[in-house]
Amino acid sequence: MSHAYEFARPALTVDIxxxxxxxxxxxxxxxxxxxxxxxxxxxxxxxxxxxxxxVEETLDDAARRELAEETGLxxxxxxxxxxxxxxxxxxxxxxxxxxxxxLVNLEGHDIQANTDARNAAWxxxxxxxxxxxxxxxxxxxxxxxxxxxxxxxxxxxxxxxxRFTLRQLQHLYEVILDRELDKRNFRKKVLAMEIVKExxxxxxxxxxxxxxxxxxxxxxxxxxTKQGFNFEI
Amino acid sequence: MSHAYEFARPALTVDIxxxxxxxxxxxxxxxxxxxxxxxxxxxxxxxxxxxxxxVEETLDDAARRELAEETGLxxxxxxxxxxxxxxxxxxxxxxxxxxxxxLVNLEGHDIQANTDARNAAWxxxxxxxxxxxxxxxxxxxxxxxxxxxxxxxxxxxxxxxxRFTLRQLQHLYEVILDRELDKRNFRKKVLAMEIVKExxxxxxxxxxxxxxxxxxxxxxxxxxTKQGFNFEI
DNA sequence: CCAAAAGTGTTAAAACTACACCCATGA
DNA sequence: TCATGGGTGTAGTTTTAACACTTTTGG
Numbered sequence: 001m002s003h004a005y006e007f008a009r010p011a012l013t014v015d016i017x018x019x020x021x022x023x024x025x026x027x028x029x030x031x032x033x034x035x036x037x038x039x040x041x042x043x044x045x046x047x048x049x050x051x052x053x054x055v056e057e058t059l060d061d062a063a064r065r066e067l068a069e070e071t072g073l074x075x076x077x078x079x080x081x082x083x084x085x086x087x088x089x090x091x092x093x094x095x096x097x098x099x100x101x102x103l104v105n106l107e108g109h110d111i112q113a114n115t116d117a118r119n120a121a122w123x124x125x126x127x128x129x130x131x132x133x134x135x136x137x138x139x140x141x142x143x144x145x146x147x148x149x150x151x152x153x154x155x156x157x158x159x160x161x162x163r164f165t166l167r168q169l170q171h172l173y174e175v176i177l178d179r180e181l182d183k184r185n186f187r188k189k190v191l192a193m194e195i196v197k198e199x200x201x202x203x204x205x206x207x208x209x210x211x212x213x214x215x216x217x218x219x220x221x222x223x224x225t226k227q228g229f230n231f232e233i
Numbered sequence: 234m235s236h237a238y239e240f241a242r243p244a245l246t247v248d249i250x251x252x253x254x255x256x257x258x259x260x261x262x263x264x265x266x267x268x269x270x271x272x273x274x275x276x277x278x279x280x281x282x283x284x285x286x287x288v289e290e291t292l293d294d295a296a297r298r299e300l301a302e303e304t305g306l307x308x309x310x311x312x313x314x315x316x317x318x319x320x321x322x323x324x325x326x327x328x329x330x331x332x333x334x335x336l337v338n339l340e341g342h343d344i345q346a347n348t349d350a351r352n353a354a355w356x357x358x359x360x361x362x363x364x365x366x367x368x369x370x371x372x373x374x375x376x377x378x379x380x381x382x383x384x385x386x387x388x389x390x391x392x393x394x395x396r397f398t399l400r401q402l403q404h405l406y407e408v409i410l411d412r413e414l415d416k417r418n419f420r421k422k423v424l425a426m427e428i429v430k431e432x433x434x435x436x437x438x439x440x441x442x443x444x445x446x447x448x449x450x451x452x453x454x455x456x457x458t459k460q461g462f463n464f465e466i
Numbered sequence: 467c468c469a470a471a472a473g474t475g476t477t478a479a480a481a482c483t484a485c486a487c488c489c490a491t492g493a
Numbered sequence: 494t495c496a497t498g499g500g501t502g503t504a505g506t507t508t509t510a511a512c513a514c515t516t517t518t519g520g
Contacts (some may be wrong), residue, residue, distance in 0.1 A: 007285060007287050007288060008287075008288040009242045009244060009245065009288065010245050010286060010288055011242060012242065012243050012245060012329060052240060053243060053318070053329070054240050054241075055240060055241040055242065055243055055327045056320060056327075057320070058318050058319055058320055059316060059318035059329065060318075062318075080315060080316065082313060083292060083313065083316045083331050085286070085291050085292035085293075085295075085331070086291055087289060087290070087291055094288045094289075096245060096286070096292065096331075098316050098318070098329075165472090166472090166473095167471080167472080182510075182511075182512085183472095183473090184473090184474070184475080184511095184512085185509075185510070185511085187473085187474085188474095188475095189509095206470090206471085206518085206519085207469085207470070207471095207518085207519055207520065208469075208470040208471045208472080208517080208518060208519065208520095209470080209471060209472050209473085209516075209517040209518045209519085210471095210472085210517085210518070210519095211471080211472060211473090212472085212473095398499090399499090399500095400498080400499080415483075415484075415485085416499095416500090417484095417485085417500090417501070417502080418482075418483070418484085420500080420501090421502095422481095422482095439491085439492085439497090439498085440491085440492055440493065440496085440497070440498095441490080441491060441492070441493095441496075441497040441498045441499080442489075442490040442491045442492085442497075442498060442499050442500085443490085443491070443492095443498095443499085444498080444499060444500090445499085445500095467520105468519105468520090469518100469519095469520085470517100470518090470519095470520105471516105471517090471518095472515100472516075472517070472518095473514105473515085473516075473517090474513105474514090474515085474516100475512105475513105476511105476512090477510100477511090477512095478509105478510090478511085479508100479509085479510080479511100480507100480508080480509070480510090481506100481507080481508070481509085482505105482506080482507070482508080483504100483505085483506075483507090484503105484504095484505090484506100485502105485503095485504100486501105486502105487500105487501090487502105488499105488500090488501090489498105489499075489500075489501100490497105490498095490499075490500095491496105491497090491498095491499095492495105492496095492497095493494105493495090493496085493497105
């Protein structure tokens, strides 16, 4: 190490798997945001948003910058996932990518409204186009991480609007965990944890009895966590 | 992206947090392997083993190569941890590092025997020297990951010899989780999972009744896992 | 008045926790 | 024979899982 770097350097990028959840009736589904490429390789193909890491920015900053530039999304939950370094993952040259995943609720963030994001679109996780590079693998790892982490960290709330019904929350878990949950047991468990608080509001514009809206109480969660409480669904 | 890379590139390294567990009596402790640096910066200081990623090798390959070169350790459990990209983490230039953690049992791998590893040594996690760069932070993240993962993945066995007593296994969990466990409940739970099999051997050279030796049955673990079984301590 | 979803308790089974003594062995 | 850890069972408590009907509301 007398010279800092004697060898050719791999290029370094970030890629972001943005999960969105649609909590509208009927449409309830986990989605991923993809970008349509306008350059080779994979021209016209779909890929994860991402790009090169600049020498003066952190990895997190790079991920946030690319996300804002390519999709218009800002101030959303973002977490590093895994770093992918297969030698031939990019056909042009050696590129190592630090993958992130992000969570966002689809009601609050209208992607179409953003002019920078003309070629960005949401796809259901269960029905994706073929992806460029190794992006399908990255997406699979992200999906697996989400499935695992949602059970013991309260990240699921990031996918819901600020005010949500217990039915939406249960459905979110059913979609992510891919199994049915018992309504009474689910409500009992969630409410017993005391981190989901009732509001005075109820749903609007539904063709049946309107459900009460709840919200995630992060302050109480942080307080309980300090006391050794463990979130678990 | 018409040219693949318009900007200066960060350098890319791997660093490895090697955990070792000493299952001898009295000495039972979680340790970390460190390398004494012989070049600036931090000359003479202790650091994690690691080095630059070459353009023709994967990240895993780089980690295994550096581990072998600097410590002589081969064929051990190795898993990617997290990628650290703070801009000033290396005072010389921008260096992003992909951190790994490795698990090894101290009985099976005598580090001193390896001639390449003159300046490598084991330190108890509870009593470490000051570390170079951001290596203390990396180590803390690795320790946290180990603590979390050991409870729901059978990675603890990587820290024990092939044949071990239930006392050693329990003690390992006590050291990692940093709390006492009930002997009868622990044995009941472990044996009920059927992935730890009794052997016909017993301990040798102990000044009291010799305990039975057990071993981790990976085949059964894999079979049960496919059927939906979840390891949990 | 009908369709749709909201909301609500009980019981049985399983898992977890706490706890103390006798046994085998080598020194 | 003594010191050291090996090895074992039970009972009370908590947690989980299974399960169905009445209520509210808008159309």
